[in-house]
Amino acid sequence: MTSEALAPLYNLINQDTHTLDERSKQRLQRRVQKLARAARISFAERALLQDQNRFLSEINNEAKARRLTRPVVLGKGKVMSFEELEEARAKRAAKETATAAKGKVKRGRKTKAPVLEPDTGTTLRSEVLEPEAGVLGLETEDRYAQRKSRPPSRLLGQAAAFELAGDPFLPPARLVLCETMRLLQRRNSSEFSLTERFVGNEPVPPYAILSHTWKDGHEVTFKDLMDGTGPKAGYDKIRFCGQQAKRDSLRYFWVDTCCIDKSNAAELQDAINSMFRWYQNAAKCYVYLPDVSIATQTTSDGALEYAWEPAFRQSKWFTRGWTLQELLAPTSVEFFSQDQKKFGDKHSLKQHICAVTGIPDAALEGAPLSQFSNKERFSWIQYRKTKEEEDKAYSLLGIFDVEMPLRYGEGYASACKRLEDEINKLNECVRDLRLTDPRDDKRRIEDAKGGLLKDSYRWILYNSDFRQWRTNPQSRLLWIKGDPGKGKTMLLCGIANELETSIAKTDHLSYFFCQATDSRINNATLVLRGLLYLLVDKQPSLISHIQKKYDPAGKSLFEDANAWVALSQIFTNILQDPRLTKTYLVVDALDECIAGLPKLLEFIIQQSCISHRAKWIVSSRNWPDIEERLDRAGHKVRLCLELNTDSISTAVSKFIQHKTLQLAHKKEYNRETQNAVFDHLSSNANNTFLWVALVCQNLEATPRWEASRSLAKFPPGLDSLYERMMEQICKSDNADLCKRILASVAIVLRPITLKELTSLFEMPEDVSDDPKSLREMVGLCGSFLTIEGDTVYFVHQSAKDFLFAKALNKIFPFGTEEVHYEIFSRSLQVMSKTLQRDMYRLSALGYLAEQIEPLDPDPLAASRYSCIYWIDHLCDWNPSPSAEDKVDLQDRGAVNSFLRQRYLY
Numbered sequence: 001m002t003s004e005a006l007a008p009l010y011n012l013i014n015q016d017t018h019t020l021d022e023r024s025k026q027r028l029q030r031r032v033q034k035l036a037r038a039a040r041i042s043f044a045e046r047a048l049l050q051d052q053n054r055f056l057s058e059i060n061n062e063a064k065a066r067r068l069t070r071p072v073v074l075g076k077g078k079v080m081s082f083e084e085l086e087e088a089r090a091k092r093a094a095k096e097t098a099t100a101a102k103g104k105v106k107r108g109r110k111t112k113a114p115v116l117e118p119d120t121g122t123t124l125r126s127e128v129l130e131p132e133a134g135v136l137g138l139e140t141e142d143r144y145a146q147r148k149s150r151p152p153s154r155l156l157g158q159a160a161a162f163e164l165a166g167d168p169f170l171p172p173a174r175l176v177l178c179e180t181m182r183l184l185q186r187r188n189s190s191e192f193s194l195t196e197r198f199v200g201n202e203p204v205p206p207y208a209i210l211s212h213t214w215k216d217g218h219e220v221t222f223k224d225l226m227d228g229t230g231p232k233a234g235y236d237k238i239r240f241c242g243q244q245a246k247r248d249s250l251r252y253f254w255v256d257t258c259c260i261d262k263s264n265a266a267e268l269q270d271a272i273n274s275m276f277r278w279y280q281n282a283a284k285c286y287v288y289l290p291d292v293s294i295a296t297q298t299t300s301d302g303a304l305e306y307a308w309e310p311a312f313r314q315s316k317w318f319t320r321g322w323t324l325q326e327l328l329a330p331t332s333v334e335f336f337s338q339d340q341k342k343f344g345d346k347h348s349l350k351q352h353i354c355a356v357t358g359i360p361d362a363a364l365e366g367a368p369l370s371q372f373s374n375k376e377r378f379s380w381i382q383y384r385k386t387k388e389e390e391d392k393a394y395s396l397l398g399i400f401d402v403e404m405p406l407r408y409g410e411g412y413a414s415a416c417k418r419l420e421d422e423i424n425k426l427n428e429c430v431r432d433l434r435l436t437d438p439r440d441d442k443r444r445i446e447d448a449k450g451g452l453l454k455d456s457y458r459w460i461l462y463n464s465d466f467r468q469w470r471t472n473p474q475s476r477l478l479w480i481k482g483d484p485g486k487g488k489t490m491l492l493c494g495i496a497n498e499l500e501t502s503i504a505k506t507d508h509l510s511y512f513f514c515q516a517t518d519s520r521i522n523n524a525t526l527v528l529r530g531l532l533y534l535l536v537d538k539q540p541s542l543i544s545h546i547q548k549k550y551d552p553a554g555k556s557l558f559e560d561a562n563a564w565v566a567l568s569q570i571f572t573n574i575l576q577d578p579r580l581t582k583t584y585l586v587v588d589a590l591d592e593c594i595a596g597l598p599k600l601l602e603f604i605i606q607q608s609c610i611s612h613r614a615k616w617i618v619s620s621r622n623w624p625d626i627e628e629r630l631d632r633a634g635h636k637v638r639l640c641l642e643l644n645t646d647s648i649s650t651a652v653s654k655f656i657q658h659k660t661l662q663l664a665h666k667k668e669y670n671r672e673t674q675n676a677v678f679d680h681l682s683s684n685a686n687n688t689f690l691w692v693a694l695v696c697q698n699l700e701a702t703p704r705w706e707a708s709r710s711l712a713k714f715p716p717g718l719d720s721l722y723e724r725m726m727e728q729i730c731k732s733d734n735a736d737l738c739k740r741i742l743a744s745v746a747i748v749l750r751p752i753t754l755k756e757l758t759s760l761f762e763m764p765e766d767v768s769d770d771p772k773s774l775r776e777m778v779g780l781c782g783s784f785l786t787i788e789g790d791t792v793y794f795v796h797q798s799a800k801d802f803l804f805a806k807a808l809n810k811i812f813p814f815g816t817e818e819v820h821y822e823i824f825s826r827s828l829q830v831m832s833k834t835l836q837r838d839m840y841r842l843s844a845l846g847y848l849a850e851q852i853e854p855l856d857p858d859p860l861a862a863s864r865y866s867c868i869y870w871i872d873h874l875c876d877w878n879p880s881p882s883a884e885d886k887v888d889l890q891d892r893g894a895v896n897s898f899l900r901q902r903y904l905y
Ligand SMILES: Nc1ncnc2c1ncn2[C@@H]1O[C@H](COP(=O)(O)OP(=O)(O)OP(=O)(O)O)[C@@H](O)[C@H]1O
Pocket: 449, 450, 451, 452, 453, 454, 456, 457, 482, 483, 484, 485, 486, 487, 488, 489, 490, 491, 494, 589, 620, 621, 655, 689, 690, 693, 796, 797, 798
């Protein structure tokens, strides 16, 4: 009888409440429990089968009542804190030490001995529960053996055991199982013992790690420690590592010779795939170099010379394969001579190390390795040697952050080929995931808004709400809200920059800036896609969660109708992956997420409740529906800009000072004008950055002798300012053209270039054919629009909102449909005129779009937008049923002819 076989019975008991009365239910329950006991199915497993939710909630309650932050569940259902478990382990280890023979290295407990003694005799290897996350990890000996006998799953840490056991009743996302390490623990000055393996979400305590070169026959193996084998030269290194760890106040340390059971092929696989991370997570890495002495010698001219420098450069350590990752992964790498004296670390010895290894400074200083090309990373191992030829490839796994099964005997070429295949697969998946790089969006937004001024956002670092979010583990969601133009986006840019430089090297930051005007970044699915892209770009090993779904589906995974479902599931799995350290997620302008906002909000609320690894910051305007949903989130801190008047007022003042100085310098104002501008801005800004920015933009286009007089034209309040700008446009000689430009830019589905603009409506040839005139014409649209490079944008979302809310009849006198129709119909004309066979002179078919270099001049420059979006505008035109309107859609009408004659071009 297996747990799978029993599950239908449990289901019957739990769910079929209609057909069973209470007594029969209890009788059946007892019977099934008896069967389970006979079948040696463990307590926890039974409890899970029986009523997973009740089991979890009981344990949660107990944990809550006893205020246990990290409860551990023992086999009999006993709940204790992690600290209590640690203490119990320490006591047990002390007892063992006391009984073991004196002077000998103490034997650790065999790792396969049960940690927990469940009532059935089945050994549970470990169970860890996080009450808030509702995460339970447990594994029986049988399942452990089963899992280990299979190739490691790419889903390490994702309840692989349960998947392999084919248990259909346990949702994998709730179960977490993690491949982890065992450590050495100091007992006294020269004694140590092995700990159990740390499993699941069990936190690994801070530890030191040894890096060294191996000497055949001298090294102390796992078996030696288990059997208590007598003296071996390798013990000295281990003792050195322990003693040095003690000097650094570290109780635990790790040495590769004896902390991995190499006789267990599966464990070795896991260890090799995890090794980079183990070095990366070490508090200290000690490099022991027996071939380097730090004695000084006197040169012929009587000066003292350090003899270690040439010896260091020639050390065998630099010639070995595995030591490459041991140099790169840890933050702190310290070098010790043959007599165990420290003579430097990887920063102080950087010059020597760079010269010997050819590795650039930046990589030694901790820059993400993904910044270096594949070729460059491969070159670092080129002249290094490994005992097994395959290790030369396997030792690069962590450097490329990929995982793959090891096949000793396959040869270097095959191992290298498989490694390259893994890297290529990973790159392909990342390429398809990337629709936009949020880092570029952020930089673009900062530039478009005139550059980020530190003085105007750093107040947030001292704000009590922000500090609470930053320091309190329970505060996982910070919601920054405020009216239009209060500086939320720039504030979030600043926060992202500050986090980037202040979070731990192993922590992650991902962000996304929504913009309603840009269809690449304005819906819920795209937010997840962008956040995921940055996450996996920084920690490629997380891509395994995506690849599992991506491999069969390809790019459509991110684009089809189920993209949200797939991406939200992937995101959830990533946030539960034990490999993920603390992660900061920033999403700006929720109000500009124009499709799928409710589900995005639900997702953020849910994740911020269940995942203790992720901390979120979101920003939005004061919208009631966002407010209503976010109010329901637990663990949230709300920061309302309108309630932080003092900080915002000081920040806006600094902005005004900065902007006035900039203007004065650029326009060569005299002192009087400068003061007049400063005073007008200070008295009317009303704590709104955007108002200041818009007035300054207008002043920039105003001759300097008119500056003081024109100030009266800029009334306080954003809407008044926009109204004033609109009035001026309507009064100008070019009113019709400007309004047409505004209407087109307001209605397009992505920002358009100046050339594309000429394809969207009929304009005088002397404007459309002359780029300079066209630029000037866009410039005449008040301060509603701005041009970056060749692309036209609204100066701010609030400017576009104003047009739709308060100037609709001026900009769209015949309704928006009419503008859609014009864009559609002009697009059709332009395409029909310009598209032709083989425009890119490729001669042959079958090129992928990304393989094609754009021509110069680009024959599609003016029609690119039209080619992609003409059909959307046709749909949005929404023609009336009258025959006259439908003329384009009739047989032999414009659309029909285009489809027949030009479409395939
Ligand atoms: N720290 C800053 N440094 C430089 N400029 C700033 C800063 N904060 C605000 N600004 C200026 O104020 C303008 C409005 O700021 P921002 O776009 O961040 O407002 P917002 O609150 O996000 O507005 P909305 O809700 O309407 O999107 C920016 O375009 C920029 O010119």
